[in-house]
Amino acid sequence: MFGGKLQVTTENTRSAKAERDLSSLRGLASGGVHLRGDEDYDRARTTWALAVDLRPAAVAFPLNAEEVTAVVRAAAAAGLRVAPLGTGHNAHPLGDLSDSVLMRMSGMTGITIDADARQARVEAGVVWSSVVEAAGAHGLAALHGSSPDAGVVGYLLGGGVSWYARSLGLATNSLTAVELVTADGSLVRVDAEHHPDLFWAVRGGGGANFGVVTAIEFTLYPIETAYAGMLVWDLRDAHQVLSRWAQWAADAPDAVTTSYRHLHFPPIPEIPEPFRGRQLVVIDGAVLGDDAEAERLLAPLRNLGPEMDTFARVPAASLIRMHMDPEQPVPGGGRSSLLDELPPAAVDRLVEVAGADSGNSLFLMAELRQLGGALGRPQPGAGATAMLDGRFQLIAGGMMIGELAKQTIADCERVVDAMAPYSRGREYLNFQEEPVDPSTGYDASAWERLIHSATRSTQVPSSRPTTKFPPADSGPPSADDGRTRGARSWNRAPPLTVTSIRLAH
Ligand SMILES: Cc1cc2nc3c(=O)[nH]c(=O)nc-3n(C[C@H](O)[C@H](O)[C@H](O)COP(=O)(O)OP(=O)(O)OC[C@H]3O[C@@H](n4cnc5c(N)ncnc54)[C@H](O)[C@@H]3O)c2cc1C
Numbered sequence: 298m299f300g301g302k303l304q305v306t307t308e309n310t311r312s313a314k315a316e317r318d319l320s321s322l323r324g325l326a327s328g329g330v331h332l333r334g335d336e337d338y339d340r341a342r343t344t345w346a347l348a349v350d351l352r353p354a355a356v357a358f359p360l361n362a363e364e365v366t367a368v369v370r371a372a373a374a375a376g377l378r379v380a381p382l383g384t385g386h387n388a389h390p391l392g393d394l395s396d397s398v399l400m401r402m403s404g405m406t407g408i409t410i411d412a413d414a415r416q417a418r419v420e421a422g423v424v425w426s427s428v429v430e431a432a433g434a435h436g437l438a439a440l441h442g443s444s445p446d447a448g449v450v451g452y453l454l455g456g457g458v459s460w461y462a463r464s465l466g467l468a469t470n471s472l473t474a475v476e477l478v479t480a481d482g483s484l485v486r487v488d489a490e491h492h493p494d495l496f497w498a499v500r501g502g503g504g505a506n507f508g509v510v511t512a513i514e515f516t517l518y519p520i521e522t523a524y525a526g527m528l529v530w531d532l533r534d535a536h537q538v539l540s541r542w543a544q545w546a547a548d549a550p551d552a553v554t555t556s557y558r559h560l561h562f563p564p565i566p567e568i569p570e571p572f573r574g575r576q577l578v579v580i581d582g583a584v585l586g587d588d589a590e591a592e593r594l595l596a597p598l599r600n601l602g603p604e605m606d607t608f609a610r611v612p613a614a615s616l617i618r619m620h621m622d623p624e625q626p627v628p629g630g631g632r633s634s635l636l637d638e639l640p641p642a643a644v645d646r647l648v649e650v651a652g653a654d655s656g657n658s659l660f661l662m663a664e665l666r667q668l669g670g671a672l673g674r675p676q677p678g679a680g681a682t683a684m685l686d687g688r689f690q691l692i693a694g695g696m697m698i699g700e701l702a703k704q705t706i707a708d709c710e711r712v713v714d715a716m717a718p719y720s721r722g723r724e725y726l727n728f729q730e731e732p733v734d735p736s737t738g739y740d741a742s743a744w745e746r747l748i749h750s751a752t753r754s755t756q757v758p759s760s761r762p763t764t765k766f767p768p769a770d771s772g773p774p775s776a777d778d779g780r781t782r783g784a785r786s787w788n789r790a791p792p793l794t795v796t797s798i799r800l801a802h
Pocket of ligand 1: 381382383384385386387388391402421441442443444446447448449450451452453454455456457458459503505506508509510511622623727728
């Protein structure tokens with residue numbers, strides 16, 4: 298089949314063919330293949346993002362690269378597309394998967410640490426807490442984010458803002474090699490010497506645009522401890538604290554990476570004291586430096602008299618749980634944007650729309666991540682996302698349960714809209730859960746290179762047919778072409794368009 302030509306099929310013939318050939322997937326993934334109507338289908342399609350109702354044509358759980366290859370090839374033959382997913386932390390933009398195989402990588406959990414070379418190699422189902430533990434045993438740290446159970450692959454392919462980000466830059470640029478199955482079913486290894494265009498593209502360009510990643514290798518750093526923790530105030534102090542933090546964060550040296558949050562904790566037993574039933578301001582983060590330097594840097598925030606201060610020298614591995622992100626699937630959702638500045642008027646607005654008197658839904662969380670430093674400078678030899686073009690990452694999130702969902706999203710949109718005057722519409726796509734113009738995630742030249750180099754970057758060894766996907770000369774993806782359908786944000790999570798590629802000798 299792969300030696301000849303596969304013509305583009307139409308919607309109708311594809312649907313009929315998909316129905317006929319779906320059963321060809323059975324037995325190809327030893328972690329399980331679940332088709333609509335199967336007893337385990339509902340469990341198989343449920344991801345970390347419980348509010349997202351994915352209804353793929355099939356769900357496959359491969360346990361190794363060979364099985365990934367087999368499923369990609371069978372999906373192509375059946376006229377189906379393939380949507381790879383690690384955990385589902387960013388399942389929200391996937392959209393309509395009725396003609397797609399959801400490829401769930403959670404069974405591929407191998408980790409190898411080469412302590413001497415300061416390198417990690419992980420398979421595509423590994424989550425960050427496992428890497429932190431394995432690397433920490435060797436006195437090494439990875440550029441992980443705040444969520445212990447977020448997937449390494451999705452986070453790294455989309456960017457990766459860690460607690461070390463203002464010192465060490467976006468985590469994606471610590472990637473040293475990626476192994477992936479391209480749309481024609483070829484397993485390729487890309488690094489600085491092999492398929493350098495594709496290596497450039499996957500580092501920030503979103504993996505699923507180019508293939509199903511099976512394993513990934515990245516640099517670890519000799520960081521055994523950090524000066525890290527949290528400062529907590531009542532939400533009524535938000536204006537004073539945010540005014541100070543906004544100025545402090547903009548001027549802080551690269552050694553500091555922090556987050557500022559408004560948190561509303563429900564009065565339920567699952568929430569521990571002293572947070573239960575409280576509305577709080579929390580600043581947390583890490584300083585890479587000695588204690589004296591860290592204490593000097595944090596003094597302007599500590600001088601505001603927080604009711605709790607846990608900043609101290611801690612093992613680097615403890616940072617993975619510092620932010621108190623949930624470690625189980627949750628029905629959450631939200632909105633985000635990159636901000637350029639936080640002048641006094643922006644502080645007023647944020648406190649107005651997300652403070653104690655805002656009238657927001659009980660569970661709204663509003664967060665500002667401190668960017669800049671190394672995140673704001675293009676890293677030499679970087680991939681498609683060389684830096685983040687903003688000084689602060691705004692995130693508004695909440696629970697999406699029943700009727701509450703509409704209220705939550707309305708509140709989140711109100712927060713993001715209120716801060717729009719301080720944004721140029723640039724986005725960090727890893728935090729985007731709604732349809733956005735994906736070009737907002739890249740500088741103009743990177744975007745041009747991404748969309749026009751797609752054909753070249755998916756060149757695979759000549760013993761294999763050449764894959765053309767997406768057409769390099771067809772201009773930017775639009776909302777209704779084959780690249781965005783089923784994933785309104787092109788770079789975020791688009792299934793491989795295996796039905797619209799042309800395979801040739
Ligand atoms: C609670 C929470 C905390 C977060 N904290 C941070 C943070 O501190 N810093 C930060 O930068 N981001 C953070 N994020 C955003 C996070 O980076 C994204 O949600 C990221 O997509 C998570 O990766 P995943 O593999 O778990 O996601 P998934 O939802 O499983 O995958 C997202 C997308 O990644 C791609 N992908 C995943 N696996 C593969 C694969 N094997 N091959 C090809 N493509 C693949 C696909 O396009 C997929 O649709 C956070 C998100 C949440 C929900």
